[in-house]
Every structure is written in C-alpha cells, then in structure tokens.
Amino acid sequence: xxxxxxxxxxxxxxxxxxxxxxxxxxxxxxxxxxxxxxxxxxxxxxxxxxxxxxxxxxxxxxxxxxxxxxxxxxxxxxxxxxxxxxxxxxxxxxxxxxxxxxxxxxxxxxxxxxxxxxxxxxxxxxxxxxxxxxxxxxxxxxxxxxxxxxxxxxxxxxxxxxxxxxxxxxxxxxxxxxxxxxxxxxxxxxxxxxxxxxxxxxxxxxxxxxxxxxxxxxxxxxxxxxxxxxxxxxxxxxxxxxxxxxxxxxxx
Numbered sequence: 001x002x003x004x005x006x007x008x009x010x011x012x013x014x015x016x017x018x019x020x021x022x023x024x025x026x027x028x029x030x031x032x033x034x035x036x037x038x039x040x041x042x043x044x045x046x047x048x049x050x051x052x053x054x055x056x057x058x059x060x061x062x063x064x065x066x067x068x069x070x071x072x073x074x075x076x077x078x079x080x081x082x083x084x085x086x087x088x089x090x091x092x093x094x095x096x097x098x099x100x101x102x103x104x105x106x107x108x109x110x111x112x113x114x115x116x117x118x119x120x121x122x123x124x125x126x127x128x129x130x131x132x133x134x135x136x137x138x139x140x141x142x143x144x145x146x147x148x149x150x151x152x153x154x155x156x157x158x159x160x161x162x163x164x165x166x167x168x169x170x171x172x173x174x175x176x177x178x179x180x181x182x183x184x185x186x187x188x189x190x191x192x193x194x195x196x197x198x199x200x201x202x203x204x205x206x207x208x209x210x211x212x213x214x215x216x217x218x219x220x221x222x223x224x225x226x227x228x229x230x231x232x233x234x235x236x237x238x239x240x241x242x243x244x245x246x247x248x249x250x251x252x
Contacts, residue, residue, distance in 0.1 A: 002026025003049065006033035006056060014038040014045075022046055031056035037063040044083075050074040062103070067093045075099060080122070086111045086132070094135075095120075101153060107132040115150040117170065125155035133164030133187075141167070141176025141202075149176045161186055162213075167199060168192070173220070174202040181205040183233065185212035192220030195242060201229040209235030217242040 004025050006012055010033035014023050021043060028049035029035075036059040037045055048069035054077055064083035067073050069091045076096040082103045086093050089110040096116070101124035107113055114135030120126070128134060136142055140149040142165075144157055151157055159165075161184025167173055170193040180186060181203050188209070190199050198221045201207060206229060209215060213235035215222075221243040224230040237244075 003028045003030070005030040006035055008032045008055060010034070011036065014043060016040045016043070025049065028052060030054070031058060033057075035059065037061045047073070050076070051079070053077040053079050086113045088112065105153065107134065112164065114168070116168070119150060119152050121147070121152040123155060124153045125157070126151050126153050127158040128160050128163045130160055131162050131164060132160065133166060135166045135168050137168045137170065139169045139171055139173050141174050142178040143176045144178045160184070163187075165189070166191065169197070172197055173199045175200070177203050179203055179207060181207050183208040183210045185210050185235070187214050187216070188231070189216045189218065190220050190222055190242060191218040195219055195221070197221065198223050200225060201231065203229055205229075207231045209233040211235060214238055216240070217244060221245055223247060
C-alpha cells in the first residue's frame with residue numbers, strides 16, 4: 001500500500017549522495033521516530049497519502065515536501081516545513097493542525113488545500129498559483145499582512161485572480177483584505193457552518209469576477225452592506241442554498 005511507519009526509537013535518513021533522487025511515499029507517513037531528509041539539493045519528499053507526526057521528529061534539511069495525491073491527504077500535528085507544495089489535481093489536502101513554513105508554501109494550479117480554521121505561520125512566503133484553491137475556515141479570512149486569518153506567514157503573500165476561494169467558517173465570516181479584487185475568473189464559494197452565519201467582503205474595493213468565474217452560495221448569508229464593498233462583473237451567480245442580502249441603498 002506504500003505506507004511508511006517509523007516507530008519510536010527508530011530513524012530513517014535519506015541518503016545525501018551526489019545523485020539528485022527524490023524520495024517518494026506512495027501512501028501515508030506515520031512518524032513516531034525520526035525522519036531526516038537529504039541535505040542534497042533536489043532530493044525532495046513526494047507524498048501521496050497523509051502526513052501524521054504524533055510523536056516523531058521531522059528534520060526537513062531545507063528540502064521541499066510535495067503533496068501530490070489524488071484523494072484526501074491530511075497534515076496532522078504541528079510540524080515545521082521548509083518548502084511546502086500542494087500539487088494534487090483532483091485531490092484535497094486537509095490541514096488538521098497549525099504548521100510552520102520557513103521558506104515557501106505554494107498551491108499549484110488545479111490543486112486544493114482545505115485550511116479549516118488552522119494557521120500557517122513562519123518566515124516563509126505564500127503563493128496561490130493560477131486556478132489553485134483554498135478552503136478558508138478562519139473567520140478573519142485571508143489577509144495581505146499581519147497575524148490575521150489562515151495565512152500568517154511574514155513573507156510575501158500572493159493570491160491569484162483566477163483562484164478558487166471556498167469559505168467554510170464556523171460563524172460570522174469576513175473575506176479578508178487579500179481576496180483579489182482585480183478582474184479575473186476567480187471562483188468564490190460560500191459554504192458556512194449554518195444558514196444563520198453571515199459573510200461580508202472587507203476588501204478595499206469591489207470584487208471583480210470575470211466571465212468564466214462564479215460566485216456560488218451554498219450555505220450562509222452573503223451581506224452586501226452600506227460600506228459599498230460588493231461583488232460584480234460578468235461571472236455567474238449560482239445559489240443552491242443560503243441567502244444573498246443587500247443592505248446598500250444603491251446597486252449601481
């Protein structure tokens with residue numbers, strides 16, 4: 001099945017020879033001992049299952065960890081990564097605890113990570129590329145700077161105008177000021193915990209959704225309030241549930 005389990009008191013060190021061979025785990029990693037990645041450039045870790053670290057020690061050695069499965073992959077227990085890449089078209093990575101990234105976190109096109117209410121912090125950068133997607137469960141949404149929302153890395157944070165932004169919060173929710181407002185075929189999905197929870201846009205400008213993009217309301221109340229922050233453009237509106245409530249005095 002391709003699973004790797006490292007028991008307490010055991011250790012595995014990936015060879016640091018001259019050949020740039022990557023390390024592949026085709027199933028789950030359960031780490032109760034010590035895993036030390038290579039210190040040779042190019043010898044990264046590719047994992048198609050879940051990353052579970054109940055008791056163990058993970059030494060990243062500045063190598064990249066790539067989640068490239070096509071089903072559900074979990075990241076559980078507080079872990080520090082150097083480079084973290086989500087490359088899982090057709091799959092979903094689920095964050096089940098806070099993590100730290102010290103260099104770079106990237107979500108590739110057509111890939112998706114459900115952050116839940118958990119936080120990525122550290123000194124790294126973040127980039128959502130192309131039509132990559134985020135499940136956003138932190139009630140502060142996504143933000144450009146500061147210790148707010150799901151992404152709290154101190155490096156640059158870049159969010160694609162063509163990305164998928166799936167809001168899943170457990171309570172009243174804001175978009176966060178990093179939701180891209182420029183024209184693009186972005187997808188915004190509202191699926192809050194209940195139909196009584198409200199969602200408001202708190203960007204500095206209106207959100208432009210171009211043709212090919214969509215606003216989809218599944219559960220919760222989208223409120224366009226008197227601040228004038230709203231959603232507009234040639235994209236589609238799909239409502240399979242929830243409420244779209246206008247509190248603005250003008251819709252022009």
